[in-house]
Amino acid sequence: MATVDITGEQFASTIEGNDIVLVDFWAEWCGPCKQFGPTYSAVSEKHPDVLFTKVDTEAEQQLAAEAGISSIPTLMAFREKVLVFSQPGALNSQQLEQVVDAVKALDMDEVHAHVARQREEAAAASKSAGPQDGSQIPDL
Numbered sequence: 001m002a003t004v005d006i007t008g009e010q011f012a013s014t015i016e017g018n019d020i021v022l023v024d025f026w027a028e029w030c031g032p033c034k035q036f037g038p039t040y041s042a043v044s045e046k047h048p049d050v051l052f053t054k055v056d057t058e059a060e061q062q063l064a065a066e067a068g069i070s071s072i073p074t075l076m077a078f079r080e081k082v083l084v085f086s087q088p089g090a091l092n093s094q095q096l097e098q099v100v101d102a103v104k105a106l107d108m109d110e111v112h113a114h115v116a117r118q119r120e121e122a123a124a125a126s127k128s129a130g131p132q133d134g135s136q137i138p139d140l
Helices: 008-016 031-046 061-066 093-105 108-128
Strands: 020-026 051-056 074-079 082-088
Touching: 008 051, 008 061, 020 031, 020 093, 031 051, 031 093, 074 093, 082 093, 082 108
Parallel strands: 020 051
Antiparallel strands: 020 074, 074 082
């Protein structure tokens, strides 16, 4: 399967509507991005069960900012709507194949349980921290 260009408007529905999605954040002026592009495309042809997408960070600056992209290329992998991999830098084909294989091999029941625990811990921590409006700060 060839790579698919997506926009900020398509991002959430793409992640939600597919089991495994890889996202290559790139820009036309980026040398390492241009090196990684053919590798990304070639590996996409070997994995029709994975959606390989590309986001042009110049055209989609808001999406890149929301995703916390500070270096390109950056590769993200989502499985069952969960971000399971994020790394800046161009990968060679062997490294990209390893990422794809690792994402496919994940025990998603375990991943979802881990995410649920993290959310519970974050919620408990925010409740025990008290008000965050400055009302707990004594007068000086």
